Amino acid sequence: MSLYHEAAQILDTARKGGGSFKTIVFSKKGWKSDGKTLFALTTETAKWSEILSEVIEKSELLNIEKQNGIALPAKHGLALAITRHKARLQAELTKARLRRGLATIEALRIHVNGRVTKPSHPRWIRVNALRTSLAEQLESTFAGYRRVDDLAAVVNAGSDQRLIYLDQHVPDLVAVPADCVLTMSTAYKEGMLLLQDKASCFPAYLLNPSAAGGDVIDACAAPGNKTTHLAAILASTGERSNDTEIIACEKDPTRSSVLARMIKVAGADRTVLVKQNQDFFRLQPDAKEFKNVRSLLLDPSCSGSGIVGRDEGGVVVHMPNTLEPKENAPSRGKKRKRPAVSVSAKVEPTNDAEAEEATPELEDDKSKLGSRLASLSEFQLRMLRHAMAFTAARRITYSTCSIYAEENEHVVIKALKSEVAVERGWRIMKREEQVDGMRRWHKRGDRDAVAEVLESTDNKDISLDAGQIADACIRCIKGDDDGTMGFFVAGFVRDDLQGSGRSSNNQVIANGHSKRGNGAIEEEEEEWNGFDDDGP
Numbered sequence: 001m002s003l004y005h006e007a008a009q010i011l012d013t014a015r016k017g018g019g020s021f022k023t024i025v026f027s028k029k030g031w032k033s034d035g036k037t038l039f040a041l042t043t044e045t046a047k048w049s050e051i052l053s054e055v056i057e058k059s060e061l062l063n064i065e066k067q068n069g070i071a072l073p074a075k076h077g078l079a080l081a082i083t084r085h086k087a088r089l090q091a092e093l094t095k096a097r098l099r100r101g102l103a104t105i106e107a108l109r110i111h112v113n114g115r116v117t118k119p120s121h122p123r124w125i126r127v128n129a130l131r132t133s134l135a136e137q138l139e140s141t142f143a144g145y146r147r148v149d150d151l152a153a154v155v156n157a158g159s160d161q162r163l164i165y166l167d168q169h170v171p172d173l174v175a176v177p178a179d180c181v182l183t184m185s186t187a188y189k190e191g192m193l194l195l196q197d198k199a200s201c202f203p204a205y206l207l208n209p210s211a212a213g214g215d216v217i218d219a220c221a222a223p224g225n226k227t228t229h230l231a232a233i234l235a236s237t238g239e240r241s242n243d244t245e246i247i248a249c250e251k252d253p254t255r256s257s258v259l260a261r262m263i264k265v266a267g268a269d270r271t272v273l274v275k276q277n278q279d280f281f282r283l284q285p286d287a288k289e290f291k292n293v294r295s296l297l298l299d300p301s302c303s304g305s306g307i308v309g310r311d312e313g314g315v316v317v318h319m320p321n322t323l324e325p326k327e328n329a330p331s332r333g334k335k336r337k338r339p340a341v342s343v344s345a346k347v348e349p350t351n352d353a354e355a356e357e358a359t360p361e362l363e364d365d366k367s368k369l370g371s372r373l374a375s376l377s378e379f380q381l382r383m384l385r386h387a388m389a390f391t392a393a394r395r396i397t398y399s400t401c402s403i404y405a406e407e408n409e410h411v412v413i414k415a416l417k418s419e420v421a422v423e424r425g426w427r428i429m430k431r432e433e434q435v436d437g438m439r440r441w442h443k444r445g446d447r448d449a450v451a452e453v454l455e456s457t458d459n460k461d462i463s464l465d466a467g468q469i470a471d472a473c474i475r476c477i478k479g480d481d482d483g484t485m486g487f488f489v490a491g492f493v494r495d496d497l498q499g500s501g502r503s504s505n506n507q508v509i510a511n512g513h514s515k516r517g518n519g520a521i522e523e524e525e526e527e528w529n530g531f532d533d534d535g536p
């Protein structure tokens with residue numbers, strides 16, 4: 001039975017946002033079951049989970065089989081419990097099929113598989129203002145597309161429908177059905193179109209670099225989605241002085257060369273100074289080179305928990321409503337030591353030996369996640385404090401593609417309370433101070449998460465309350481109707497600043513040595529295959 005218990009654990013972890021099935025299954029060693037079998041079983045179960053949940057709910061199986069999931073004495077197999085209710089379950093399956101207007105079980109199977117291959121996510125495309133314009137692309141690449149005013153129409157489009165939705169928050173951003181293949185188009189290959197999730201466009205847009213003037217540092221830049229977006233914003237405002245520079249840092253050597261290539265393909269190399277293999281922490285905030293840095297974009301490594309899993313086609317794991325564990329419900333089984341665990345990992349183990357194994361693994365995963373989040377958030381906070389130390393800086397955005405408050409609201413509050421923030425007068429960028437589209441964006445920070453850290457210590461240096469700070473933070477929720485990945489962004493501003501001079505080099509620095517020359521990186525020309533969204 002360990003296959004089913006292990007699959008249940010994986011489904012439960014995925015349901016709680018713990019990553020894609022592929023990541024959960026293959027990043028862990030020590031499963032008793034074969035990894036490929038586990039992967040196949042969990043993805044199939046997830047696909048069918050909507051139908052299964054409906055059938056289980058309507059058959060009231062869980063009310064009959066106790067409140068807390070299917071609990072079985074050791075002598076029963078799980079199959080026997082299901083067999084006992086076979087007629088009831090079959091009747092509900094038939095009803096579920098008929099509710100969907102499907103004549104046969106084969107048609108239902110095709111329907112389920114069809115839903116999976118069609119993700120509930122549009123394909124977001126940023127039109128790169130450095131190379132083209134939205135109007136130009138609507139008349140060329142998207143000439144055969146029908147414009148719609150409803151994102152849902154794009155998400156639910158059939159595979160042969162060519163629809164386009166112009167985003168209402170971020171300029172130059174469009175959505176098309178996920179199965180529209182644009183990677184073969186000339187516009188894509190020439191860097192006019194960039195595949196970038198809507199949420200991932202928020203940081204550069206919120207930073208609004210022209211508002212502060214001066215140079216901009218992108219501290220964690222590869223593969224370069226946000227760097228090229230910054231460059232495009234500067235170009236489209238028409239306010240860019242020839243001197244304004246974006247300094248893009250990337251620590252990882254492999255990702256550094258990807259960044260350099262993206263900058264070039266996107267046509268941002270006249271504005272962007274790429275610092276390859278550069279650790280942001282090693283930049284001296286008071287160095288002459290950075291005396292004109294007014295804005296910093298921080299998009300550091302994070303848990304990546306907001307990224308929409310691609311391996312299972314955006315499958316959501318559904319659970320029957322009646323399965324929510326009831327805390328005081330009695331558990332079954334003679335020697336059970338813990339309350340029943342119901343399935344998504346909620347089928348109880350059929351014998352006590354398995355119960356002893358299954359539960360600690362769940363606890364172990366939780367504690368592993370906890371320590372991972374603790375070290376990530378410590379690193380993220382250090383990044384923010386370092387950014388706040390740049391002498392002339394007056395705007396910062398901090399973002400993650402994480403769903404966890406530990407990496408988001410908690411980091412924001414700790415940064416606001418830090419010595420450097422207090423000394424230099426950094427405060428949160430209030431909602432009313434944000435650029436139009438971000439001010440209008442409806443999903444804001446988690447007030448309870450803000451309050452948890454804000455109210456735990458002395459707050460004399462923070463004038464806003466938890467509600468105001470949460471409202472200043474921006475969130476995107478993975479898998480909801482907005483069609484974005486899970487994301488978080490907050491802005492920081494500092495008011496009392498004197499201006500200073502500026503530098504004007506377009507150069508590439510590799511391994512700390514600068515190579516001057518039109519910003520171009522001398523490397524062999526490869527065919528441009530573009531980038532997907534940024535990873536964790």
Ligand SMILES: C[S@@+](CC[C@H](N)C(=O)[O-])C[C@H]1O[C@@H](n2cnc3c(N)ncnc32)[C@H](O)[C@@H]1O
Binds near residue numbers: 222534535
């Ligand atoms: C979430 S990704 C950035 C995605 C990027 N902003 C984009 O939109 O395309 C984080 C990046 O930060 C880099 N990184 C991590 N620590 C760093 C450090 N100390 N200095 C500079 N880069 C760092 C990682 O190698 C990774 O490429």
